Amino acid sequence: MDEIVRIFTELGFEVALGPEADTEHYNFxxxxxxxxxxxxxxxxxxxxxxxxxxxxxxxxSNAQVRYMEKSQPPLRIVVPGKVFRxxxxxxxxxxxxxxIEGLVVGENVTLPxxxxxxxxxxxxxxxxxxxxxxxxxxxxxxxxxxEIDISCFLCSGVGCSVCKKSGWIEVMGAGMVHPxxxxxxxxxxxxxxxxxxxxxxxRLVMIKYGIEDVRLLYAGDxxxxxxx
Amino acid sequence: MNIFTSHKILARYLDGIPNTEELSEIFLxxxxxVEGTEEKNGDTIFELKVTPDRGHLLSYLGLAxxxxxxxxxxxxxxxxxxxxxxxxxxxxxxxxxxxACLRYVGRxxxxxxxxxxxxxxxxxxxxxxxxxxxxxxxxTNFVMLEVGQPMHAFDADKLSREDxxxxxxxxxxxxxxxxxxxxxGKNIVLPTGTLVIADSARALAIAGVKGGAYAGVGENVNTIxxxxxxxxxxxxxxxxxxxxxxxxxxxxxxxxxxxEIAPIxxxxxxxxxxxxxxxxxxxxxxxxxxxxxxxHHVSISPSDISRxxxxxxxxxxxxxDLSRLGFEYKAPEGxxxxxxxxxxxxxxxxxxxxxxEVVRLIGYDNIPSATLSDDGFKATHNDTYDAMIxxxxxxxxxxxxxxxxxxxxxxxxxxxxxxxxxxxxxxRDNLSDGMNEALVFNARNAPLLGLDEILMFxxxxxxxxxxxxxxxxxxxxxxxxxxxxxxxxxxxxxxxESAQAALESALGTKLxxxxxxxxxxxxxxxxxxxxxxxxxxxxxxxxxxxxxxxxYPFMLRDIAMWASGDISQEEILSIIRTxxxxxxxxxxxxxxxxxxxxxxxxxxxxxxxxxxxxxxVEINEVMARITEKLSTRGLEVR
Numbered sequence: 001m002d003e004i005v006r007i008f009t010e011l012g013f014e015v016a017l018g019p020e021a022d023t024e025h026y027n028f029x030x031x032x033x034x035x036x037x038x039x040x041x042x043x044x045x046x047x048x049x050x051x052x053x054x055x056x057x058x059x060x061s062n063a064q065v066r067y068m069e070k071s072q073p074p075l076r077i078v079v080p081g082k083v084f085r086x087x088x089x090x091x092x093x094x095x096x097x098x099x100i101e102g103l104v105v106g107e108n109v110t111l112p113x114x115x116x117x118x119x120x121x122x123x124x125x126x127x128x129x130x131x132x133x134x135x136x137x138x139x140x141x142x143x144x145x146x147e148i149d150i151s152c153f154l155c156s157g158v159g160c161s162v163c164k165k166s167g168w169i170e171v172m173g174a175g176m177v178h179p180x181x182x183x184x185x186x187x188x189x190x191x192x193x194x195x196x197x198x199x200x201x202x203r204l205v206m207i208k209y210g211i212e213d214v215r216l217l218y219a220g221d222x223x224x225x226x227x228x
Numbered sequence: 229m230n231i232f233t234s235h236k237i238l239a240r241y242l243d244g245i246p247n248t249e250e251l252s253e254i255f256l257x258x259x260x261x262v263e264g265t266e267e268k269n270g271d272t273i274f275e276l277k278v279t280p281d282r283g284h285l286l287s288y289l290g291l292a293x294x295x296x297x298x299x300x301x302x303x304x305x306x307x308x309x310x311x312x313x314x315x316x317x318x319x320x321x322x323x324x325x326x327x328a329c330l331r332y333v334g335r336x337x338x339x340x341x342x343x344x345x346x347x348x349x350x351x352x353x354x355x356x357x358x359x360x361x362x363x364x365x366x367x368t369n370f371v372m373l374e375v376g377q378p379m380h381a382f383d384a385d386k387l388s389r390e391d392x393x394x395x396x397x398x399x400x401x402x403x404x405x406x407x408x409x410x411x412x413g414k415n416i417v418l419p420t421g422t423l424v425i426a427d428s429a430r431a432l433a434i435a436g437v438k439g440g441a442y443a444g445v446g447e448n449v450n451t452i453x454x455x456x457x458x459x460x461x462x463x464x465x466x467x468x469x470x471x472x473x474x475x476x477x478x479x480x481x482x483x484x485x486x487x488e489i490a491p492i493x494x495x496x497x498x499x500x501x502x503x504x505x506x507x508x509x510x511x512x513x514x515x516x517x518x519x520x521x522x523x524h525h526v527s528i529s530p531s532d533i534s535r536x537x538x539x540x541x542x543x544x545x546x547x548x549d550l551s552r553l554g555f556e557y558k559a560p561e562g563x564x565x566x567x568x569x570x571x572x573x574x575x576x577x578x579x580x581x582x583x584x585e586v587v588r589l590i591g592y593d594n595i596p597s598a599t600l601s602d603d604g605f606k607a608t609h610n611d612t613y614d615a616m617i618x619x620x621x622x623x624x625x626x627x628x629x630x631x632x633x634x635x636x637x638x639x640x641x642x643x644x645x646x647x648x649x650x651x652x653x654x655x656r657d658n659l660s661d662g663m664n665e666a667l668v669f670n671a672r673n674a675p676l677l678g679l680d681e682i683l684m685f686x687x688x689x690x691x692x693x694x695x696x697x698x699x700x701x702x703x704x705x706x707x708x709x710x711x712x713x714x715x716x717x718x719x720x721x722x723x724x725e726s727a728q729a730a731l732e733s734a735l736g737t738k739l740x741x742x743x744x745x746x747x748x749x750x751x752x753x754x755x756x757x758x759x760x761x762x763x764x765x766x767x768x769x770x771x772x773x774x775x776x777x778x779x780y781p782f783m784l785r786d787i788a789m790w791a792s793g794d795i796s797q798e799e800i801l802s803i804i805r806t807x808x809x810x811x812x813x814x815x816x817x818x819x820x821x822x823x824x825x826x827x828x829x830x831x832x833x834x835x836x837x838x839x840x841x842x843x844x845v846e847i848n849e850v851m852a853r854i855t856e857k858l859s860t861r862g863l864e865v866r
Contacts, residue, residue: 002617002765009762012600014607020635020689021642021655021697036462038229038280038482047645048655051694056644056655074603080613082635082689086646095648096635106603110538111587116597134592135256136584138279144536144584146592147261176536179580193536 001080001201004100007124008078011117013102016077018063020084024053030065030184031141039140044086046095056084059198060101061141064177067103068185073192074106080201098201103177105187105194111144111176114195118174122150126208129153133168142175142196169207172199229278229479230263231286232356236271241292242301248272251295258298258588260285273355283483284572287376297553298589310498315511317384317451318394326518328423329399329435331458331487333494336384336395336511337501340364342447346504364445364452367500369476376572377456377485377493378477380425380433382443384451388429395453398426399435406431409441410473419470423463425455436464436481438473456494458487486571487521523571528579529563536583538598539590549586612699614762615735615754616687619701621766622734626727628683628703633662635688642691655691659702660744662686667706667746674708675834676782678816681707683723687752703727704747724748782813782836783847787854790826790864800829803861807854811835811842828866 005015018026033039043058060079067077079101087093104117115134122130131151139145149170152163159165174197179189187194239245246254248265255262255276264275276285284290289306296303317336323329344350345366352370353360360366368379387395402418408431409415416434418424424431433439436459445452464481468474491513498510534541543560550557550567555576558566569576576582587595620630636647640654647653656662663686670682685703692698705723707716728748732739736755741748791800797817805812812835819830835847855865 002620005613006762006765009607012605012607014605015610015613017610017612019697021691036465038465038479042280046647048694049643049645054694074605076600076605076607084635086648104600106605108535108601108603110598111536112538112596112598113600115592115595116599119597120599134595136258136260136588136592138281140281143578143580144587176580176583179578 001098001100004121004125004199004201004204005078005080007121008100008102011076011120013076013078013104016063016067016079017081018057018060018066018079020057020082021048021054022057022062024055026062026065027055027057027059030181031061032178032180032184033140039138042139046084046086057081058085059083060099061196061198063101064103064141064181064196065185068105068182068187073187073194076102076104078102094202097203099198100201101196101198103194103196105177105182105192107192109193109195111195114174114176114197117195118148118172118197125204126150126153134174137173137175139173139175141178141181142173143178145173145175148172148174148197171204171207172197174198229280229286229483231276231278232273233276233288233291234268234271234273234355237288237352237355238292238295241289241304241306242296243304244301245295246299246301250299254295254298257591257593259291259294268355271355278483280483281575283480283485283574284376284570286480286483287372288374290376290572293554308492308496308499310495310502310510312512313509315509317511318392319453319511319514320390320394320396321514321516322396322398322400323516323518324398324400325423328401328460328463329457330460330519330521331490331515331517332397332399333456333490333516334397334514335454335456335494335498336451337454337498337505337508338451338511339508340449340452340501340505342445342449343504349500349504362445362447363504364449364501367497367504368454370500371493371497372476372480375489375493375496376480377489378436378480379493379497380439380455380477381445382432382439382453382455383445383449384453385449386443387432387453388427390428396428397432397453397455398428399457400424400426402431408434410434411439411441411444413441416471416473419467422467422470423459425457434467434471434473435459437468437471437478438475454494454497456490456497458485458490461485484574486574487517488571491515521571524569524577526567526569526576526578526582527564528567528582529560529565531563532579533583533586536580537587537590537595539595541586546586549589550582552589553585555585609760609762611754611756611758612752614758614760615752616699617763617765618734618754618758619685619687619731619752621763622730623685623703623727624766626683626730628685628727631663631666631684631686632688633659633666633686637661640691641693656688657690657692658744658749659686659688659690659700660704660742660747660749663702663704663747663749664745667704671706671708673782675784675832676814676836678814680709681705681719681723685727699752700749701731701752702747702749704745706746720746778813778836778838780837780839780841782834783842783844785833785835785847785851786818786830787833787851788819788828788830788866789858790828790866791862792826793862795861795863797829799861800858800863801831803857804831804833804854807857808833808835808850811837811847811850 046056048054060081063079083099084096119132133149134146137145137147149168152169159167163169177194182189235248261277263277266273278285315336315338319336321332342362345363349366350360364381372378402422402424404420406418423435425433432443459481461482461484468478530541530543530546556568636652637654637656638651640657642655683705689697705720707719736758739750741750814834816832821828
């Protein structure tokens with residue numbers, strides 16, 4: 001995780017942190033997740049008892065609007081941290097995992113810049129041979145929204161079990177910041193645009209080191225930890 | 229929501245459909261993710277992951293329409309229409325909750341029966357994993373898959389009649405304590421205010437969610453009332469979670485349905501029913517649409533698109549792309565276009581939504597890459613994050629491993645409203661409890677790890693009250709090497725003290741520690757006047773491959789021997805490893821001394837299998853082989 005954060009700080013990003021328990025406002029509403037909409041199903045949520053509308057954050061995106069409320073653009077942040085999902089656990093799903101979120105807002109921030117920034121990032125993390133592609137997807141807080149795939153570094157795109165024979169591995173969600181989110185952060189969407197991206201760190205670690213069960217990462221088990 | 233469709237199914241709606249491989253690429257690049265494909269009976273079934281904003285794709289027609297936009301295929305004409313015959317049964321509809329029931333279209337069909345579906349219909353349903361029930365039910369299900377409009381059929385002979393013989397269907401809220409038995413035989417007490425479809429005697433269906441058993445279509449049916457209704461998405465979502473039933477119907481409603489498709493679906497269902505039952509008569513369509521939806525408009529200019537997509541984009545480009553997308557628009561006066569959103573496109577509300585349509589057309593692969601320009605942003609140094617790096621570096625240098633333990637515990641100050649299970653319903657209020665458990669757990673594996681002592685730390689958030697969370701550090705150690713208890717305790721104390729000192733020096737501040745068992749913890753804090761530059765990371769040896777952890781227990785054996793002559797320790801180990809084979813997962817020299825010109829070596833050997841629990845007998849055999857081999861090389865095994 002620190003390796004990833006370090007790449008972004010070298011690209012001029014500021015490290016921001018957010019709370020793990022946060023209001024429904026910062027975790028959902030301000031990020032353009034409508035109430036009573038299937039978009040909420042994308043992130044099953046833990047709720048805190050005895051206090052209204054408070055959740056364990058489902059993504060580190062909760063820092064987006066918090067940060068914009070304090071600082072006007074231009075801004076470039078990365079937000080590492082732990083997130084929680086109310087999901088049955090199995091080899092690829094955990095109730096808690098680590099995420100890194102990025103947010104860039106400025107006067108002329110564009111989709112090609114998102115593409116270029118992420119390509120640069122993956123080259124620094126995985127080496128110059130890595131290829132990246134974007135394909136259409138949906139996250140309420142961005143529009144357009146994309147899924148980011150990288151070429152499988154195990155088989156170099158030929159097809160293996162890790163990439164399910166496709167040659168590509170899904171590693172990130174990203175997109176251009178939705179005007180409603182800028183507005184929620186007090187940023188004028190007519191003047192500014194932005195991009196955001198988010199990745200599951202555990203997934204990248206699993207892929208990079210070929211670990212087959214995410215639960216091993218949270219068992220505090222030195223049989224795993226001491227291998228690194 | 230994932231849905232299934234197939235190449236053959238989509239070919240029904242498209243002239244010149246691309247081949248399977250091209251189709252798969254078109255989905256992935258322009259439309260939605262393909263989660264899986266399966267070859268079945270000469271057809272290819274696609275499992276598609278439709279994102280929550282794009283409910284219009286939850287139908288074959290919707291998918292076919294998109295495929296026609298992104299390929300050369302042409303959408304075939306689809307405008308079903310059935311003229312009303314002289315049905316005797318009269319129908320009236322009373323929508324009492326126009327906010328929940330946006331439109332209700334009903335139609336009587338007389339002269340049907342409970343026969344099976346024709347082969348094509350059975351196959352069409354089975355191809356996508358749906359069970360065939362009878363022709364009537366199958367037609368309603370098929371039309372939902374085809375048009376995207378959930379439908380329902382009631383057995384008209386079971387419905388109550390008004391004094392004038394008319395069947396009256398009512399959309400109303402449920403009363404206090406009102407019950408319904410669902411089609412699959414569950415008795416449910418409806419939460420008060422759940423929208424139901426009723427006759428004057430009883431609730432017949434939970435609107436949009438599930439039909440009731442009472443007026444279900446069975447073998448002895450003669451006349452049916454078809455329902456093609458639009459229910460509010462949020463209402464259906466609440467109702468569905470209120471009764472804890474999710475169906476293909478409720479999920480489609482949750483994704484928003486356009487009221488405009490309700491009459492098309494009922495015409496299509498009638499058309500198919502009349503094909504199957506040639507002597508049947510369709511009644512008049514009864515259509516109650518209390519507040520007609522106005523079309524949505526989006527204003528957009530080519531420069532808005534360039535601003536988001538970062539590419540040159542002209543008025544001509546926009547006209548061409550809007551036409552390809554099949555969106556109606558008013559030609560520009562000046563720069564602005566006024567686009568009329570198709571009724572089923574709930575995802576097109578603002579300019580950025582049009583930009584997304586445009587980039588889907590262009591293809592993300594054709595978007596260039598650019599670097600961020602220097603806009604004067606100066607990153608502020610994050611002291612808290614810096615402190616975490618300092619802790620990680622300082623402790624890594626002392627040989628500590630970082631662990632993450634679960635935030636959910638059986639005790640704490642902050643409770644979850646919906647825990648995963650009993651016993652993990654609180655958020656942790658300290659790190660030491662988890663650390664102590666991890667120490668015990670890892671001490672058991674110490675021989676496997678080849679460790680004399682376990683050294684671990686965690687940086688994590690704890691929740692000390694509803695209003696407060698804080699980041700703490702915990703450090704723990706346990707000596708696993710056999711030695712006197714007092715010695716062990718002394719060593720553990722020393723280790724913790726040196727770790728404390730290293731941290732306080734790294735963070736430039738005194739830390740206030742508390743002890744709990746074999747762990748200590750403190751608040752993560754850092755001196756305000758540290759060097760405002762992130763330390764280089766102390767890199768762990770990250771390039772090694774990960775080795776799978778066995779779920780089976782390990783076995784320990786020691787072996788000691790006298791060596792004379794010039795055989796080296798490496799040679800001895802090599803013999804042991806060869807004979808131990810893959811069951812020998814760890815070996816360690818723990819004792820060596822010389823006496824009377826002979827050298828004594830003693831090794832710990834750890835055996836473990838990935839497939840099974842090892843038996844004593846099995847390991848005794850391995851040890852016997854090792855012993856024998858060592859003896860042939862002149863070693864005296866003791």
